[in-house]
Amino acid sequence: xxxxxxxxxxxxxxxxxxxxxxPSTHGVFRLxxxxxxxxxxxxxxxxxxxxxxxxxxxxxERYAQVVTLFDRLDYVANLNMELGFCLAVESLMELDIPDxxxxxxxxxxxLNRIASHLLFYGTYGLDVGAMTPVLxxxxxxxxxxxxxxxxxxxxxxxxxxxxxxxKEELPDDFNNRLSLLLDEVSxxxxxxxMLLSKNEMFLARTKNVGIISASDAVDFGVSGPNLRASGIAxxxxxxxxxxxxxxxxxGIPVASSGDCWDRYYVRLEEIRQSIKIIKQAxxxxxxxxxxxxxxxxxxPPKGEIYFRTESPRGDFGVYLVSDGSDKPYRVxxxxxxxxxxxxxxxxxxxxxxxxxxxxxxxxxxIMGEVDR
Amino acid sequence: MIGFLTGLFVTMKTGFRRPVxxxxxxxxxxxKVENRFMxxxxxxxxxxxxxxxxxxxxxxxxxxxxxCMTAKMKDNPLFSEGKSRRKKIIDxxxxxxxxxxxxxxxxxxxxxxxIEMSHEHELSKRVRNxxxxxxxxxxxxxIKFQSNTNWQPKQPEKNSGVPVxxxxxx
Numbered sequence: 001x002x003x004x005x006x007x008x009x010x011x012x013x014x015x016x017x018x019x020x021x022x023p024s025t026h027g028v029f030r031l032x033x034x035x036x037x038x039x040x041x042x043x044x045x046x047x048x049x050x051x052x053x054x055x056x057x058x059x060x061e062r063y064a065q066v067v068t069l070f071d072r073l074d075y076v077a078n079l080n081m082e083l084g085f086c087l088a089v090e091s092l093m094e095l096d097i098p099d100x101x102x103x104x105x106x107x108x109x110x111l112n113r114i115a116s117h118l119l120f121y122g123t124y125g126l127d128v129g130a131m132t133p134v135l136x137x138x139x140x141x142x143x144x145x146x147x148x149x150x151x152x153x154x155x156x157x158x159x160x161x162x163x164x165x166x167k168e169e170l171p172d173d174f175n176n177r178l179s180l181l182l183d184e185v186s187x188x189x190x191x192x193x194m195l196l197s198k199n200e201m202f203l204a205r206t207k208n209v210g211i212i213s214a215s216d217a218v219d220f221g222v223s224g225p226n227l228r229a230s231g232i233a234x235x236x237x238x239x240x241x242x243x244x245x246x247x248x249x250x251g252i253p254v255a256s257s258g259d260c261w262d263r264y265y266v267r268l269e270e271i272r273q274s275i276k277i278i279k280q281a282x283x284x285x286x287x288x289x290x291x292x293x294x295x296x297x298x299x300p301p302k303g304e305i306y307f308r309t310e311s312p313r314g315d316f317g318v319y320l321v322s323d324g325s326d327k328p329y330r331v332x333x334x335x336x337x338x339x340x341x342x343x344x345x346x347x348x349x350x351x352x353x354x355x356x357x358x359x360x361x362x363x364x365x366i367m368g369e370v371d372r
Numbered sequence: 373m374i375g376f377l378t379g380l381f382v383t384m385k386t387g388f389r390r391p392v393x394x395x396x397x398x399x400x401x402x403x404k405v406e407n408r409f410m411x412x413x414x415x416x417x418x419x420x421x422x423x424x425x426x427x428x429x430x431x432x433x434x435x436x437x438x439x440c441m442t443a444k445m446k447d448n449p450l451f452s453e454g455k456s457r458r459k460k461i462i463d464x465x466x467x468x469x470x471x472x473x474x475x476x477x478x479x480x481x482x483x484x485x486x487i488e489m490s491h492e493h494e495l496s497k498r499v500r501n502x503x504x505x506x507x508x509x510x511x512x513x514x515i516k517f518q519s520n521t522n523w524q525p526k527q528p529e530k531n532s533g534v535p536v537x538x539x540x541x542x
Binding site: 061062064065068069132136139142146149150151152153154157159167171191194195196197198199200201202203296 | 373374375376378379381382383392403405406407408409410435437473474475476477480481489
């Protein structure tokens, strides 16, 4: 066998195909990595493996049925997706939502944000090679999902929010169970924090890796925790409050350097803020109706609307065109994961191949939302 | 070094805790479903007149987002005998459980308390079309659900099949 020893490493282009079945791509995501030694010199992301045509499917379903499709966009933060769609339709119909329904929505959405960030925490640990955190994170997430099951009847695909309110009244033991759950989860979060955040090996893998500056992040359209990790305190819950988010007192965690560790820690801090919101919502919630006076088949007036909400992954927008019938004329989703993914090429160029998964994991993409 | 040690401390603490894992196939050790759990849809049975609640009005079939159901109604023989209040009764009903997304819309739109999300959630079957459940299988699911959860209709007066005696004709 003859080996050409005179290969100039500058000219060698080795292409590595990562995915779509790679376990750390969080779904079916394919990356073509052009590498030079240990360095990544070019990246070609391929998306579309989970494309189900959700936006087109919406045009053939009535408004109440579309909620089931929105459940399946970001499938780890289902209720946040439902909220985005319901609020869009409601503001098009100019409905007033009963206070109790809004509070229940906020409580459930924030719980779902916690569950989503816990999933990120667990899988990110796996991505950088820590096996233990996922077990702790899933222990807490499991409790939240069991709690959802007792309210909505499903662990993930809830179909609980309705246009004008929510599906049914909360179970009797809701308050007791929720305060117990919050205690357990906040304890669990501290445990998770102790377990991983200051671990030297974890710090070595994530600190100063995959840095994106604030201006670049804005240029790429990055939103949510990824943007806040770069030092921009932009959160739609605060800057343009929807539902009843202006009634609570909470902070927006912001980091400064925009590396992987900041993106990780901003999310962990957001869990604590979510718990704060839920506690306030619990004390403010009063009895009352849970569904506004709407006809069973919603028919929004002719018109169009773009409604933004803050999903766990960022700026989730729903563009809706109604022609006055019982089915939407057009639904377009501005998926935060999709926009965040655009920064991947920039982040990976010049990085080490060992950091590819670290960086990809820190963006926290959900393919169901990217491909729709 | 401190980071390692705090992490190790958390891991060590787990040794003194009760395990939280459940074991799936073992009926004793698996996680119990909640009362509101939405499993596969099932048809309920009216014990007062010994017939299903379902009249085959097709509203669930029309509202289903995935169009996984078909239904057909017939004239109720018990009605002509004067034993039941239902003029029409379900003749054939099929739900493709493989296609059902367990959204619960059919339960919500049903005016007759006839369809209910059971606690059944295991999908695998031994035959190819085992998930296409017909009327008898759906009723079996429903009867099991009714006896397990002590199910009662939400609108008993309106939906009971017991014939109303006309008193004002005297």
